[in-house]
Amino acid sequence: MNIPFLVNMLAFVFSLFVVGAILGAAFSRTEVGSRVIAQARQKLRVLMFGWEFPPFNSGGLGVACLGLTRSLANKDLDLVFVMPKRLPGPVPFAKIVSAQIDQTQTEDGRTITYSVTDYSINSPVTPYVSSEVYANSKDGLRFEDGTPVYGTDLVSEARRYAKLGGAIAKREPHDLIYAHDWLSFGAGKEAKRISRKPLIAHVHSTEFDRTGGDGIDQRIYDLERAGMHAADRVVAVSGRTKQAVVDRYAIPEEKVRVVWNGIDKTTAPAPDPASPKRLSSLKKAGYKLVLFLGRITIQKGPDYFIRAARRVVDRDKNVLFILAGSGDMERQMMHLAASLGIADKVLFPGFLRGHDQHEAYALADLFVMPSVSEPFGLAALEAMRVGTPVIVSKQSGVAEAIPSALKVDFWDVEKMADLMLSVLESPALREELSRKGVAEAAGLTWDRSAEEIRSLIDGLTLRAA
């Protein structure tokens, strides 16, 4: 029988799959397992616990994991990326990987299946939503037959994942443990208990961000807090997030490092010049397009966007607002636009991916990210990268990293509307913001983020040695 040992031993519903991520510049997925294994023993070995990994991801966490691990792999590290569950993908590419990796065995002869999985999803709902919303969501990650990928209760899934952490730590030799967000913190903490290696907890978002500060899930907060306290170092994606880690989770300031997220062609492929530019028809007809792109949830502030839109429309009837994404507030936002009398000015294209998403970023005249509480806000960088001016809320982490961008308090819809109109009415300002935005985004690479993490790892492993 070729059944993974852990499945039998632990009798958990979900089986263990380790994603050997990462490679050099060519990033050929077929090489995944073999190179990781072949080069394993000479390098510093990092055992990384995550929850999602593109293309099977739902939001920024998976994107950040891809960007970071890809760049870290270029920094003379051997990375093993662990996911709690194998996600069977219907695409050919997943099969290629599995076939090659089925031969991989650990030292004691047990089979470990390495798999990078591919699965396209409809919705950005997962680790970035509260557990309750997740449970109630009809749009969660689902297999083709409709069964949820991670079950209905994220907290219990995270706890089960945590129990596996120790077993994995015994089987995967490593020098350092790295865990992404609360869903993986338990696993990282358990691994550390077994191997006594240093642990880094990377905070991509906190429960306070996800809930907009309203009605946090105490169980999740406890998992976050325990993970951060058990860690030797905490990485926060922004100064804003660091402040939350210190203030709300009582972590000593000196234990927390700020490492901004990045953007490069790994996580945001450059738009294909041949890709369609369908939205340009609207622009040729005289409309200016203002884009919101993100989950339509309380955290992202879509309601402030629509209220600002109302004010803009009063001044300029030629502006259309595109509210792209899905989420539990989508229907409410349609009613809000209708009740404000601008149902014909706010268009809802749903969740955008691939070409559609690139096109929206590239052809919008303005991108607005009015988040109520945003640990970082990669979407702003995606827009800037393709030359689209952005307005971000002061309550978003990315604001620290992009000096040229326009900033506004999320609640100040009057100011937000003024800024929108300024950008839309002034080609010179648009040009200026576009130029500076491209330059600033270009400086924020994943390699830069990985470099900072690498030096953090060096510091910890030297000390441990």
Added chain:
Amino acid sequence: MASICIYLQIHQPYRLKHYRVFDVGNDSEYFNDAGESDLNNGRILRKVAEKSYLPTALLLLRMLEEHPGFRVSLSLSGIVVKQLERDAPEVLELFKRMVATGRVEILGETYYHSLAFFYSLPEFERQVAKHRELIARVFGVEPRVFRNTELSYRNDLGTWADAQGYAGVITEGWDAILGWRSPNFVYRPKGASQARLLLKNYRFSDDIAFRFSSRAWGEWPLTVEKFGQWVAAAEGDTINLFMDFETFGEHQWRETGIFDFLEHLPRELSKNPRIDFKTPSEVIAAYEPKDEVDIPHILTWADTDRDLTAWVGNDLQRSAIEKLYGLETGVLASSDTKLVEDWRRLQTSDHFYYMCTKWSADGDVHAYFSPYASPYEAFTSYMSALVDLEVRLRRGEAVSP
């Protein structure tokens, strides 16, 4: 003497395909879904024709042949006639043969099955005129009795029909407007001189249209004998059975026995010498009006509210329809026939019905009649299409001097 007056509604909208923001300005074919979904209009029409239109029309023709006293009346939207011409011409031929018997009356309505009366009287009149022309061309007859979309009615519709020379108007016989009075009489619309009001007997109509196959209903199974007894016992001059033509074979499947019920109805009812069949015009000619009925607020035949809230009850629906009629001046001034036609097809009441959120957040109650996954999906497609209409208007303005 009591008369049975049966009128059956035939209508199919041009359903709007999933129309995306990315289609705006690039694709102005709103109604050409050609896939396997329920947005493929030709596919739906052929399905309904097979299940309902063909077998029912054949049966009605035979009934007309076998029972010289049998009468039935039809109302067809203009857009269903056009779709039948294209996708099921054999059905239209059967309808023509029915009308040729002289015992099938065709009612007047709006060509686009719209709510234009309540939003733009000039547009409403244009659509009624367009419908008259079509009915004259296809059936060689002129409607004498008017029925507005979804039996919607208000006093001013009665006076409008009166001024236009119609013999009468049809609407719902709803208790709230009738009070102690029975729907089984002819009435006068408030303010009308000649025109009469015929009111649907919704209890008997719904026994057939909605409850026929319901095993939870105490009277199930409904037989022609039982129905004949009820009708014989009912007071009044006329029992108006108004329902969708699709009741036969579509809403009530063949397996429910609905065709047998229909087939045996004339024979069973004609056993009683006090009962006959009449068309709406014949009812109006035969019976004196008993009273005047005052309907100051919009009445329809839908839901328990019997108003327009199924179509324009929420802010999404109101935004959509107000935007639509807000484009009227520009659209008509464009003299772009395709643009005008698309704008009118978007007036069909079904589009707004699909956006109804009345009973639950998911609009479950209306789900049976909606090809969209949710009212919100219907709304986003519709609003994007309206923006495309605007883009076309702008382009037209840019071209013309």
